[in-house]
Structures are given as structure tokens and as C-alpha cells.
Amino acid sequence: MKRTLGTCYYPEHWPEALWPQDAERMVEAGLTWVRIGEFCWSRIEPKEGEFNWDWLDRSIEVLGNAGLKVVLGTPTATPPKWVADKHPDMFAVDIDGKPRGFGSRRHYCFSHAGYFAESERIVRAFAERYGQNPHVAAWQTDNEYGCHDTIYSYSASAKTAFQAWLSAEFGGDIDALNRAWGNVFWSMEYNNFSQIELPNLTVTEPNPAHVHAFKRFSSDQVVAYNKMQVDTIRAQSDRPIAHNYMGRVTDFDHYKVGDDLEIASWDSYPLGFLEDRVEASDEHKRAFAHQGDPDFQAFHHDIYRAVGKGRWWIMEQQPGPVNWAPYNPSPLPGMVRFWTWEAFAHGAEAVCYFRWRQAPFAQEQLHAGMLRPDSQDAEAIVEARQVRDELQSAPDVAPAQAPIALVFDYEAEWSWAVQPQGQGLSYFQLVFDTYRALRKLGQSVDIVPPSCTDLTGYSAIFAPGIMHLNDDLKQALSAADGTAVYGPRTAARDAHFNIPNPLPPAIDGLDIVVSRLETLRPDMPIALNGKGHVIRYFEELNTSEPIMMETSANQPVLVGQNGQLYCAAWLDDDGMMAMVEQVCEISGITTVELPIGVRRRETATETFWFNHNSHASETPVGTIGAADFVKRSRN
Amino acid sequence: MKRTLGTCYYPEHWPEALWPQDAERMVEAGLTWVRIGEFCWSRIEPKEGEFNWDWLDRSIEVLGNAGLKVVLGTPTATPPKWVADKHPDMFAVDIDGKPRGFGSRRHYCFSHAGYFAESERIVRAFAERYGQNPHVAAWQTDNEYGCHDTIYSYSASAKTAFQAWLSAEFGGDIDALNRAWGNVFWSMEYNNFSQIELPNLTVTEPNPAHVHAFKRFSSDQVVAYNKMQVDTIRAQSDRPIAHNYMGRVTDFDHYKVGDDLEIASWDSYPLGFLEDRVEASDEHKRAFAHQGDPDFQAFHHDIYRAVGKGRWWIMEQQPGPVNWAPYNPSPLPGMVRFWTWEAFAHGAEAVCYFRWRQAPFAQEQLHAGMLRPDSQDAEAIVEARQVRDELQSAPDVAPAQAPIALVFDYEAEWSWAVQPQGQGLSYFQLVFDTYRALRKLGQSVDIVPPSCTDLTGYSAIFAPGIMHLNDDLKQALSAADGTAVYGPRTAARDAHFNIPNPLPPAIDGLDIVVSRLETLRPDMPIALNGKGHVIRYFEELNTSEPIMMETSANQPVLVGQNGQLYCAAWLDDDGMMAMVEQVCEISGITTVELPIGVRRRETATETFWFNHNSHASETPVGTIGAADFVKRSRN
Amino acid sequence: MKRTLGTCYYPEHWPEALWPQDAERMVEAGLTWVRIGEFCWSRIEPKEGEFNWDWLDRSIEVLGNAGLKVVLGTPTATPPKWVADKHPDMFAVDIDGKPRGFGSRRHYCFSHAGYFAESERIVRAFAERYGQNPHVAAWQTDNEYGCHDTIYSYSASAKTAFQAWLSAEFGGDIDALNRAWGNVFWSMEYNNFSQIELPNLTVTEPNPAHVHAFKRFSSDQVVAYNKMQVDTIRAQSDRPIAHNYMGRVTDFDHYKVGDDLEIASWDSYPLGFLEDRVEASDEHKRAFAHQGDPDFQAFHHDIYRAVGKGRWWIMEQQPGPVNWAPYNPSPLPGMVRFWTWEAFAHGAEAVCYFRWRQAPFAQEQLHAGMLRPDSQDAEAIVEARQVRDELQSAPDVAPAQAPIALVFDYEAEWSWAVQPQGQGLSYFQLVFDTYRALRKLGQSVDIVPPSCTDLTGYSAIFAPGIMHLNDDLKQALSAADGTAVYGPRTAARDAHFNIPNPLPPAIDGLDIVVSRLETLRPDMPIALNGKGHVIRYFEELNTSEPIMMETSANQPVLVGQNGQLYCAAWLDDDGMMAMVEQVCEISGITTVELPIGVRRRETATETFWFNHNSHASETPVGTIGAADFVKRSRN
């Protein structure tokens, strides 16, 4: 596999006279890819049915002739005002019942039939015109599904679609739904599907089964909408199709969207994410303010390698300060190169910088680009050129299967959100905490989806917190050669969010019953025998299994044998490290406790050592400078 | 009086085959009472006018034949979807103008005439069918009025009803209302009652007289709604009627609802309450996370003894972790027994555990029961059996009048809420602080309503913060044999929320005028001469009365003589202890400063010493274990 | 200029029999002015077209005959219910789309044509009746524009008016608007002006150009509304007209409103402001809880001297505790006198106490007056009498131009609010921090508007943060004799909120380009060489100018020469002091570092030393007691 670079460009923002110079400078900087088109609907179709393709034709021509490959985006994330005026009820409706209107982007409800049809129409127009264009080498559908909290809509369209979705799920049998949801509980029984409301604006919490179904429905709507775009493009084009996912957007199942696409890509903004979606102490945020969290990007790289079934890109790479986080620092010198290589170390085919030139107008004026608004080189283009040079001496690479698998299940994320049982408990955080501990011990990790049926080759498989465990994965974990680590909350709910009987986890070969569980204030740690603590969440087990970790009061925490282990608690950092280390040890995995901020990652032929710190660090391969890395051949 | 146990059961949730076993196990565990029916409307009347009584007939028969007494609830807290569809405007409307719709419970507006009529109809149906049923030994109206903030509704129905209520109050004279409210102030004068809006969605704060009236009106709507149910049941049944109040729900006058009922009961969830409605430091919350606050339950026991005019129950007793607090810990081993006995010590006739079996579906899946979802014994049933055994050797008891009375006035709670004058100041907290200080000094306390006219037998009566002091209570306090302690804010407002002239408190025999008052940031304590501080709220007095407590700058804090005292400030814990101790001393009440977490309570024949700590404590009656108590005969 | 006192009085609140006594007591207390009428619409016109002038005629007569001068307010801040019922869509609509209805005050949308006409009608009625009344010596329009966040309205009326305003601004050319706003960015282009929405309820942030235009529009609506009142009054009366502005209300351009008025006045509530709108540490708030912030009032005094083009009053002076802040302490003894003299030291013509007598009813029951509700003297009248006596021996005074000018630009405040780029960054705070540092160095300061074209006589001019620098001010600063201090963010945006090219600041004679900027968490200070730190906001400069301040890593912070300096950062208190001190030094301004809480202020003939502390302070003019001041003749 070749490693390539690219950028995101908006020819419609700049005088046509600049296009050739821009294209030439992109090529000079070593870029292969240029993504365009994804917000340009109002310039292509300024009024209904009046198309204006010329400028886009010419810009593709200019870019392609300069030697760039075009990734063409469909413009459906930004329908123009006339579309909104034609369909005044096309907006998503927020949980308080307010329409989310025109004036920015992503102002549509996935369930609105009229907008679905408009989307299909404009995508078909793009595909028909450019499906065979020699410069268009790939497609992108829409832009960042779910960004700005746009998956859930409480609109009339969504209600109707939800009722139909439920009717299909229950074969039109409303009594089956009432039974499955336990609607007898508070006289919530329905007489027919058209009585079903969306689960907002209730007096106290709605039925968790109701909310859970709504979350599954909402995800399916995204899958269907994306599939419509994919099918429409495919009818005209054989180029690979990608979507650019956004960091920590978990409201739809990325695997299912990814199943319809050739390539997964994501938009990596390490500094913005650290400030606005990484949960960490102030001390941690200060230490990594100019570099980003040491694990957050890597975690997403590994997720999207799974979502893309091996093929994945960075579609948007932060090039400097952004504009949208609570605070927007500058990256440390060298960070853009560092982030690029980190992505390559996790198997990225391409890293595209967002954006080519900082726009002096509209919402992202203070979002850096590779160029300043006055077209002068900004820091990012200088570092991109360094990567260009480094890539020239770098051979093609292949990924390697990691020794450790970690299951990430979008439905589990929704389940925990429906019923955290304690403030601040999230599935994402549980998996990420596990991932971080493994990385601090020097491990490369493969994220695997819950649909995974073959765990061959993994020495250990961590599957924390999967509240509804499907039969295939259950079987695969039982049959795995490596150590399977379950819990907490494994199989705690059935498909319709009920507690199963026999009680969870009900795993063959493990004599464990969770007889009771409690959640605790974060300031009430329970000491372990050994280092670390249980925090926040704790299950009481009835078990005859051997105890591998316990509290200082001898309550079991990690139990099991024969490669089947169950962890009954949320662990703090030290506790998680101790647990993970013990699992690695019994699984024959060699660990190395890395210095703070240092991480290791292996491809088939290389070992990378990354120093995320703002100071030089001593590592097993010698001193590594701030924001720098070492690449070694694996021997 | 016999002390009895019970549970809350939902036969409609379980296969009929389980009913006999459940009944038998209830009896075995020593239970007398089983409450059923309060959420079952959709099973009794699945469609309008189609009644399905058979299952309820049979379940009452099964339970009754096993020897249990049934408390039958009216199902009006959970109208089915068809009722809501029939009356689409029956929902309460929140303060932002959003309807609070179907999908959980308590989704009705007390002022909606259509729902009032539906309620009357279904209650009549229940009463006609079961009014004379030999197994139905008591009734419960609705469920937890006010839970989930459901007293205030800003609906069109509420507006119309409020206008009518005001017209009645002012004899149809709009000028009288304008004068009483001071509507001249900002040209808020009305020309007629139909112009009056509800006090929400104003630009800045509405007239406090307007808000105060709306609060009184809203309380009256609850009283009327409950009275409708009571009258309907009484027409068919001579069994006692109860309502199950919820902890720290103060938006309606419980005394007035209680006046129409034979029994008061409340739902006691010590661990949930500690996390979500007790105001205390993190340290305190950690120390009592598994036991509950040492005074919060006792305070409610004493309130409901007053509300029930002596007859009161726990209708729902927490049996294990609940599902609804920010964090949901497990009770310490022994706590369920402890809470049960604490209720008995305060005079409870019955303690019913909620619920019999943990439900594996719907909103309360993680709310513990006496049984696990798989029907195995949970902790609570084991501890209930211990109480059963202990009760067998316990004689019948009678309550004793306490030496100290503490007035709790719902209207004062509303008045402070309308006009706290400083963030975080609440009447509930003021009274509770007083109560806690008395308890830390070993006292048993009687809560008395503001309608109390006879204070005979009390050595001291505390009446803090009663902003509108009615003439009867004023007279009773003046005439009391014991020491009457007023202030702060006593008689600060007239019936329509105006400052009286002469200025407050204007108490006969006390030469005191509050000439000015200030509120302060909580971090600005004012030292007292002696231990403790004034915090948050302080009145400047013009007074010639003897000074009993003063600040270090010699400003009067507690003044008065001849058994009439006035406290001009909010006091911190130490200050409150000092004040209360001084009052006890001059009133001839013997105090004993108890260890942290230890409390004492006396019945006519017993003295109980309760250790709320998670560790053993040394007490005047010897060491008491964690979550344990000692019961002694009074000599 | 004479210094005078006054009060705010509501004859309609009190029995007519009290009026003569009140008037007599006002005169006795040394008051010259009595403001009346501004909330009395419902008493003047209780029903549409039915006027009732008699009581107001008589009250003006009583007050005037006692020797008082009347300031007559127009009653438009409180339209009666019948006006609201006649125009049910006259309410402002909040950013969530909720109408802000009747029941308090300021319940109108500035863009509602119907209410505009009603206002004109009632103002004309007042002006016709009292325009020539011998006792009416001045007018006040409306009351506290913008108080309770009432400038922005998202109503249908506002939308229509905004579209018309934009059409006028762009000469009816929608393409010009699209280009100016960069609407191509996310396909936000409009086909015509009637498509333009208000910038609320968008999915993510709206276009900053859109929001910025809406803010300018909203300010213009206030100016137009006030001008309508002024024109209407002027047609009937030659008395000076004032408006009473409220502290830290910056949502409209006070200079532009002030241009149509003879007098600026403001409502000064030092204790309320400290709690609810001064940004400061808890320690600072505790230290000044009973005195108010040492600079906040002075800053407003200096603003309104500019707004009033030299003529300014305190229309409402806090006399004791207020009712509306989170906490409402009492002023220290002497503070009312202190605040009065502080206003005089800054050039006030009159200080009027709000209110004469504390009202026992409605919203402001706990807002102190000069009298208690029972008509007894409160603290304020006693201190007013002391000022009365002190004024008798004080000669007439004249203001003096200060050596230092500080530009305050309302549009810059809106620009920073539209795009802070980091949480907590506000233009107001930046200017206020600069002002505070100057005051701690003993300086008197003149605030000047951005329309200022003549900076003659100033040794230094600070113009921080003016994001859009108009040509005239740019020219004036360049040409100034004194030192001009720009930055940060100077000229960072053009008139339509785009980044200019060449890049900012693009100031003639300064070789500086801001090549990148970052914002930082407040807990990430960057040390300066010397004392102090850069915090929160930092620009990277490309510059060849001499460096006058730099970070410990030698990044430039203050650069420039020849009396033109640019500051590239937000500075903490020490850093700001260091910067300001250095500027003063090179500008030939003598500074004196004053003790904490002590401030100095000079008029043409006097030097005042104010001790804002609650304890005596040692100062260069000797010990000054708590809440006291020293007045010296300038020599």
C-alpha cells in the first residue's frame, strides 16, 4: 500500500484565476488528492432545476490536469434556502420540539421523504455528470453525518417513519411490541402503531425500551439515507465511495454505513477534540493542549480501519488552530507531520489536510488552512512538504493483525446512554479507558465490530460493557483461542432492553450471576488488593469461579478461568492497568510500561514510537524529542 | 397499636401461575399488607368503556385468601394512551410552555375538566367493584402527587381555572385584586379577570403576589382532585383511605390533602433522597451514601404523623439500590431492618417494601425489590424476616407527645421560593436545619401544622420563617406555656404577599422591628460571640428586648424574654446548635449532644438509639454497631 | 457647574395625603430633582383612549410648589394589559422562539409597528400636556433600554424589519449581500431579501456576518425608537431630554442614542452589579460585597460623560440593599454618601436616589429606599443630608480633560461576542481590565467613542480590541500626539465581518502582520519576561518593530515605536499593569501605584482619593477611613 496526502478545496470560494496556482502548489507540496464539492449546491443549482455546472467542470479540469485526483463530495449536507422553502418541514426537530432551521449546515431530517427525494435527485445529477470523469477518482457522500448532534429528530416525519419501522419490526403486532417493551408497567400499552409517540417531552423518563428502539431506528435512517446515495452513485460510477465520519459521533452505527462503502474516512481534529470531547483532568488537558490526547486519534484510526474493512483515510486533518472548540490553541511545531505519520502507522492510505486556504469569510474564518487567507504558506504546508520528502524514502507497507482485539459496539453505546444508572458512565469511556491502558502497556490493538465471528489470531479479546451480546459474538468469544474478557454489564439486556432470565451474564462455562449492582459518586473509590480502585460502578457476583482480582474487602472484581474472564467493575486508571496487565500476562502477551505520553504502534514491517509530550522523553529506543517519533524496522 | 409490614405488588406484571407462590412467600416473610392496582388502568380498561376486571378479581382473591390485606390504589397517575388521545390537551404544560406528554406517568393537568371527569369515572368503577370486597382493607388515591414536579401546570385549562379561583377569592372585584397585588407598580393593572395570565414567560420576574397566588391555587387544585377521589370512594366503601406522599415534595399543602384522608403514608427512599434532594456537603454524602441522611427520613416521619393526625405508614420503603438518583448505591447490610424500625420508632403503623419483585422491564428495571427478577430472595426479604421475628416479641405501642414542637408550613415554603432574596435560601432547609440541631441534641420532635391552635404540653415551640403568620397560630404561640421561638422572616408578609405596616414581625409583647435585611454570599460568615456564625441571611433589628445571642460586632441575633424569642438570622450548624441548646436550657429541656450519626427517639414506652454510621459508635447506652440500634424501655 | 441631588418617586403608589409631606421631606433632605411618571401608563390611560390626568397634574403641582424640579418619564417600558391584548404579537421573542409576555416590564419588541405607533401616541399625549409645565424641568424617555436582555427579538416583526434594513444597506442587491457575507460558504446564498431568516435556531453557529448584521440592526431599532420619542417630545417642549441607561448593557450603541439627547444618565447599583455582572474572583467579591467594585461605577461614569457629551447624571443611585442580585448585602455605613461623591468627582450634574420610599408591594418590595415602607428614615436619607451639607460649602466645578483616553466601541463588543474564539473572552472585559490597570496607577481617564476624530491633549490613547476600525478613528490614532496603543484584534475584520487582505492590523507605519492566533484555557498562562503573563488569547506576529514586551520564550507581546504600539495578547492583572505602566512612562505620564481598593480622580480643581475598602487605608494623602474619601484642591 502507498501512503498519500491530500487536501480539501473549495474552488467556488476563490477567483478562478487562483485555481491553476493553487493546483500547482498542491502538487508541489506532494499532494495526491483534492476533495471538492461537498458544500456547493447553491452554486450548482441556484434555483430549482437551473443547473450551473460550468465552474465545477472547469475546476475539476484544472485540478486533474495538474495531476491531482479528485474526491467529489455530494452536497447534501447544505441544501440551499430554496430547498428549505420548498420543504418547510424538512428540518430536524430537537428534543424540546424546536425545528433546527436554515442558516448553517446539516439542516435536514433523515426521515423527511421530500428531502430524501431532493437528495437523490441532486446526487444523481452529480453522478451522471461526473461518474465517468477521468479526474474523479473517488466519491464522498454528504459530510460528517451526526456532526452537531443531527441524528436524532423529533419531527412529524420521524414519528411516522418510526411507527412504520416498529410495525415492520413487530410484524404489525402491537401486542408483541407491548409485551417486548413491558408497556403494562405504567399503563403505557398501545392499541395500534399510530399511537406511538417519539420518546421526548415525557413527564419523567420514557420507557428505556422505547428510547432504545428510537436510537436503533435513527441509526437505520442514516444507513438508509447513505445507501440511497451510494446506490445512486454506483449506477453511474465505479469509483470507490467514502464517507467522512466525525470524531466521537456515536449516534449511528458506523459499521453499517461502512458496509455500503469502499472506504472509511474520518475528520481528525486532535486539539479541538481534546478540549470539547475528551473526558480528562485539567492537568491532562493542559499537558496535551498543543498536541492532542495521546490515544484519542489512535482509537479512531483503529475504529475506522474496522469500519473500512481495512481501507481508511483521514479526510480532514487539523492543520493549525480551529475555530469551534471552547479554546483553540496552536499545534506544537511538528505536530501536523506527527499526526500524519501516526495515521500512517495505523494504516491510513491517505491523509488530507482541511483546508487548503483559510477562508476569510463565514463560519470558519479562524479555522487554519495550509495557506493563510492571503495565500502565504501557513505552518501546515511546510510540515506536509516534510512528510512528502519522508514518504519518498518510505517503502510500501501492509498492515499487521494486532495481538489484541477490542470490541466496539455502537448499540452498546446507546444502551448505556439509555440507562447509565450513574452520572457520567458511558460505554465509549469504558472502551476508551481499556484502550488507553493497553496502549500505555505498548500494545497495538485491533478494534473489531460486534458482528465479528472470527477471532482467530488474537491472544486476548476485550469485550467490555456489551449490554446486548448477539449470539454470533457470544459464540465467537466462547470459541476464541485467546483470552476473552467480559464485563461489566455483559449481556445485561436482551434485544428489547429487558433483563434476561436467567440473570446476566449467563455465559456458558462461567458460573457467574450478577446478583446486584450499585453505582457510586466518583469520589468514593473502593480499594483493590493491589494497586488501583473500583470506581463509579460495581456488580456483586454470585460465583464459584477463581478470583483474579478483588477488593480489599475480598469482593470479587475479576473472576474466571480457562481463557474466559469477567470483570465486575469500572476501574480507575491504576486498576485498569493492573487488570489489563494481568490479562496480557496470562495470554502470553509481552507488555512494556511506556513513559507518560509515549505510545508504540506496529505495522507489518515497522515499529513506531511516538512522543506526544511537549518535551523530550526517554524511551526504550532512546530519547525522542517533543512532538517527534522514531520508526524502526520490526525484526 | 400493632406494628405491621407489607409490600407493593403488581399482579398484572407476572404470570398468574406465580400469584399463589408470591402470596405464600409474602405471608411467610411476615407481611400483612399488599398494595396493588395503582398503575393498572390499561389492563382494567384497555379501550374506552371495555372493562376487564377478571384478573384483578382473581388476584385480590388469591392474595386475600393467603391471609393478606389489600390496599387498593386508584390508577389515575397513569391514564392510558386512549385517554390522552381523547383529551389531547389534558397534559400539564411546563413553565416554558411545552406540554408534558404521554410515555411515562403523571401526564395530566389537575385543572383539566375532561381528565377530572375521566378520573372520577374510573375511581367510581373501582369503588363500586371493590368497595365492599372483604380483602380490600384500605385505599390509596392516585400515586405520589407532585412527583416529577407535576403540581404546576401552565396550560390553558390552568389559566381558566386560575382566573375563576381568583375571581372567587376577590368576590369578582378586579380592583380589589389590583390593590391587593399592588398592580399599579409597573402598570400591571387588569380590567377584568379574563385578562390574567399565568406567571410564566414574563420578561423579568412576575409580581410575587401573582406567583404566590398561583402556588396557592395549584395546591388547592390538588386538594380538590384528591377530595373528588375520596368522595367517590366513600360513597361505596368504609375502608380507610390513604395517599402516598413523596419525600421533599412541597408544592401542595399535604395537611389539607390529609384532612380528607384517614391515613397519611409516604415513600421513603433514603439513599435516593440523599443523592438527589438532601442539601449537604460531599463529605456528608460520602459518609452516609449507603445509609441515608440521619435526619431526612425522621423529619418526614414526623411530618406525616402530623399530616395523618397520628395515623401514618411507609407505603414504599427502599429495599435495595434504586434507579433514579444521580448515583445509586446499595444499602449497608442491615439498613432495611434499620429503616423499618426507625419508622416504627416514629409511630408508623405499617412499613411496606417497594416492590415485591424487581421488574425486568420498563423504567424501573434497576430498582431493587424484595425478590430478584428471577424470584430469588434479595437482601430485603431476609431483613424483613428479621423484623418479623423481632416484632413477635415487641408489645403494642403508643406514641408520646414530644417535649418540642416544630411548625412546618407549606405556604411558608412557597413564600420563600417566591422571594428568597438570596440564592439557595429555602424554608424547607431552615426548618430542617432546626430539626437536625434538635436531633443532634437527642430530642424527639413533633411537627405541627400552622393550623395548630393548641400547643399545650410543649416546653418549646420553634416556628422559624413563617412569612405569613395566621392569626390563630399567632395567638397560640403567644399563649403557649413553652418557649416560642420566631424568626427570621416571621410575619414578613400579609396574606397577599405585601409587607405589613407596622413593619414585621409586629408580635404582641415583643418590641422588635426588622428595619433592614441583607443576604450574603455563603462564603461570608459573620462570627457570633460564642461558637458558630450567621450565614446567608441577616436582619437588622430595632429592639429593646434582652439580647441572648449576638454577633462579634454586638448586633442582636436572638432576642426576647418571657418565653417569646426572635432569631434574626440564618445560622450555620454550630450557631444553630448554640441557639437551640440555649432555648432548650431556658425551657427546662435536658439535652445530650450525641455522637455524629447517632440519633435518639422516644415512644411512650421505648427509647431508641440509632447509629446511622457505617462503623460502630460509642453512645450513652454503650457501643452500637454499624447500621444498628438499641431499644430500651423508658423508665 | 452645580452639583445637585434628587430622587425617584411614584405618587401613584401612595395616598395623595402623603404627597405634600413627601415633597417637604425631599426638600429638607436637600433634593432638587424628582423623577416621576415612567411606569404609570395604566393610571393615565386605564382603557384605550380614556385618559385620567388629574392625579398626575396634582402631583406635579404639589412637588413643584414645594420647590422641586420634575423629571417626567414616558411610560413606554410598561404598556398596560389592554395594549398587549390589542397587539398580541407585540412581545419580543427570545432566541428559543418563545414570546416574552405580559406580567413584568419591557414586554415589547422594538420592531413592532403597532407598538411603535402606540408609543408615539402616548408620548405625544404626555408631551402635549406637560411640555410647557413650569415644574417639568427635564424628560426621560422610556426606562433602561436593554435591561433584562430586551434588545434582541426574534419575532416576525423583527424579521421583516431586518430584511428591510438589509435591503437598504445593500441597495436591494441580494448578490451584494451574498458576497459581503460569504454566503457561498455552506450554500447559504439567498435569492432575495425575503428569504433571510433571523440568526437563531440554526443547527450549528450561524454565519458571523449574519449575526453581526443582526446586532447592528437591533441597535439601530433602539436608536430609531428613542428618536421617535425625542422628536415627539421636542415638538412640544424645550426641556432637556435624558435616558437612564443600565450598567453593563451593551447590546445597543449608547453613543448613537445619546446623540439625540441632551443628557446621559445611568442607574448605578454598585452592590447588585458586583454580584451579578462584574467578573471577579470570589475573594474580590467578598472584599467589596458591601462597597461595590472599585472601578465598575467609575468606568460607567466615564462612559456616560462621553455618551452625554459632557452632561451626565445618575438617574438611579442604590440607597441600600436591592432585591435582584444573587445576594443582596447592605452597603457599608457611609457608602451612599461615598457613591454620590464619586459620581460628582467624575462630573455628574445630579445624583438621584432610587427610590424615595421602599414599596411594600410587587416586584421590588426588598429594594431599599430613602425611607422605609413605614415612612421612617432609612440610612440613605441620612447620608443624603450629609451630602447636602457638604455641597453647601463646595464651590461650582468644571471637568478637566484627563491625560489618558480609552476608546470604548459598542460594535467591537458585538464583534467579540459574535466570535470570541475562546470561552470567556469579551471586549468589555478587555477594556475594563485596561481601565482598572490605569486606575490602580492613579490615573483619571476619559472614555471616547470610536467616532472621535480629535485626540488633541491626550498623552496616551488606548484602543484595545477594536475589531472593525473605522477610517476616521484610524486616521485620528495615527495622527495623535500621544501614544496610541492598538491590539489585540485591531482591525481584524472589515465592515461585514470578513478578514481583510492584507492581513490585520494593516496600520500605516507599523510593520506588523498577525500571522496566526490562538486561544488558551485560562489555566495556561504564558510567562512574560518581567512580571505578569499572557493569558487566554495570543497572536503570533510577523514584525520588524522594536519589541517592548515579550514572553519568556521571546515571542513579541508589545511592539512598535514612534508613539504607535501594538499589544498582541490578553494580559493578566500584573501583565496589564506592566504594559500600561510602560506606556505611561514613554508618554510622560506620572503614575502612582495605589493601595488595593484606593482610587484617585481629578476634576479641574480637585483631586479626590477614594478608599473603597471596608478598613482604613494608608495613602499618599494619609490614612483614609473605610468607605471614606479625601478631597484636595489641585495645586
Ligand SMILES: [Zn+2]
Ligand atoms: Zn469538517
Ligand SMILES: [Zn+2]
Ligand atoms: Zn414510587
Ligand SMILES: [Zn+2]
Ligand atoms: Zn431601575
